[in-house]
Amino acid sequence: METSDHLKKRGVFRKALRVGKLNFYIMNIMTTKFNELSLKVIKNVLLVLLIGTAFIFNASAQGFDALSNPKIYVKLTHPPGLGLKINKVVFNPATGNCSDQIIDAMISDFVSNNVEVIDRNNLQAILAEHNFNFSGYVDKNSAASIGKIIGPSAMITVKVLRCQTEIKDNLYVDEKKYNYETKQNYIVRAYIARTTVYLKASIQTTDLTTGRIFTARVLEYSPVKENKAYNGKPESPSEFDVQEMAFRYLTSDVHRMFFSWSESTDLYFMDDKDGGLKEAFKALKAGDVAQAFELSKKNLEFCKTSTDIKEKVLAHAYYNVGMMYFIQNDYNKAIEFFQESQKIRPGNIVTESISECNRAKALAEEMQKIDDKASIEIEKSNNQTQQAEQSQIANTLTNADIISLTEKKLPTNLIIQKIKTSTCNFNTSTDELVKLTNAGVSEDVILLMMEKK
Numbered sequence: 001m002e003t004s005d006h007l008k009k010r011g012v013f014r015k016a017l018r019v020g021k022l023n024f025y026i027m028n029i030m031t032t033k034f035n036e037l038s039l040k041v042i043k044n045v046l047l048v049l050l051i052g053t054a055f056i057f058n059a060s061a062q063g064f065d066a067l068s069n070p071k072i073y074v075k076l077t078h079p080p081g082l083g084l085k086i087n088k089v090v091f092n093p094a095t096g097n098c099s100d101q102i103i104d105a106m107i108s109d110f111v112s113n114n115v116e117v118i119d120r121n122n123l124q125a126i127l128a129e130h131n132f133n134f135s136g137y138v139d140k141n142s143a144a145s146i147g148k149i150i151g152p153s154a155m156i157t158v159k160v161l162r163c164q165t166e167i168k169d170n171l172y173v174d175e176k177k178y179n180y181e182t183k184q185n186y187i188v189r190a191y192i193a194r195t196t197v198y199l200k201a202s203i204q205t206t207d208l209t210t211g212r213i214f215t216a217r218v219l220e221y222s223p224v225k226e227n228k229a230y231n232g233k234p235e236s237p238s239e240f241d242v243q244e245m246a247f248r249y250l251t252s253d254v255h256r257m258f259f260s261w262s263e264s265t266d267l268y269f270m271d272d273k274d275g276g277l278k279e280a281f282k283a284l285k286a287g288d289v290a291q292a293f294e295l296s297k298k299n300l301e302f303c304k305t306s307t308d309i310k311e312k313v314l315a316h317a318y319y320n321v322g323m324m325y326f327i328q329n330d331y332n333k334a335i336e337f338f339q340e341s342q343k344i345r346p347g348n349i350v351t352e353s354i355s356e357c358n359r360a361k362a363l364a365e366e367m368q369k370i371d372d373k374a375s376i377e378i379e380k381s382n383n384q385t386q387q388a389e390q391s392q393i394a395n396t397l398t399n400a401d402i403i404s405l406t407e408k409k410l411p412t413n414l415i416i417q418k419i420k421t422s423t424c425n426f427n428t429s430t431d432e433l434v435k436l437t438n439a440g441v442s443e444d445v446i447l448l449m450m451e452k453k
Helices: 002-066 099-112 120-129 140-150 241-260 274-285 289-305 311-327 333-342 346-395 400-409 410-418 430-438 443-452
Strands: 072-077 088-092 115-118 153-179 184-207 217-221 224-229 260-267
Touching: 072 311, 072 346, 088 099, 088 120, 088 140, 099 115, 099 153, 099 241, 120 140, 140 153, 140 184, 153 241, 184 241, 217 241, 224 241, 260 346, 274 289, 274 311, 289 311, 311 333, 311 346, 311 400, 333 346, 400 410, 400 430, 410 443, 430 443
Parallel strands: 088 115, 088 153
Antiparallel strands: 072 260, 153 184, 184 217, 184 224
């Protein structure tokens, strides 16, 4: 028989056995889970490595593309900064030092761009013909009234806030030189004469078509020219030369306010030997855009059907067709082909081209809005002019009108008053005077007609 001690020992043993099995089961689960976790970690690491390798491969491939393919320059056209399209400008009297030179430079630029410049005296004469008294002050209503008379135009007011020259002829700098014979460094003193021009001007524009008065733009420049000499002091650069630089800078910025202007962006064109891409680039380099476009399209069709062409060349063929559309301002088609290239061979070169193409598209759309607005305003102005001319013709007194008024027994003093207050176009030749007399027109009326003809 088992004693109580034996039973106790057996119970302890069984308990230990159960605990052992449990621990073994837990350890088994933990080992399995650890292995599963390890596999997941390994898979994730491998995935990251694969993605990284692919990225590095694409990046290095794009880097090689950048090194091995030529750049071309594509023109982007910016609309006028003020969003106006005008054919006439009027200058208010300018104020401040150098104002005459600045106005002359601006007028020269407007005239060279086929914009008519109306001086103040001519403007007043034109407005006087339409019974419009111009005091010089322009508000929205008076601006729009002037615009109706002279057509799509702008009034420019220039205020020169600063035009000052600074000349320093006592400057010097010690320069370090190297003597190749003695193989030693030495110091030489260079004397400098520097001329600086400080120019600051306010340019305010009024759109005489709509009456809109733009906020004045303040333009500021400080061009510098230096002369250097090692033996004695040099002559100071000409004040007038440096002023001309400042006037040029200002005129250039004003030009961009009123006229469209262009910039060039440098992008890549692929010239792989395979697929005929190099021949397309040669045509483009020679300036034959039409031939380069046709070759690029043929190259793409060949690359799409050929089994020997690498994916890289196919991507380049898509890219080149996109670039040719870009050059010809068909931005939607350009982006379409760039995106096809990006699907095959993604990278910064294509991304940059898409970005620049989107920028060019936005600029073109803005330019189109300005053109459309200008067309509407020109048509409106032409209609107003035509209506005014027709109205003037309708209200112009002629010989026949005077005879008709006489036949209707209108009193002479009323006929005289009507002549004085009307636009007249009388024929006072001898034959016509005889006709007027025979029709019973009074002598006083005929004499006034001869004065008003």
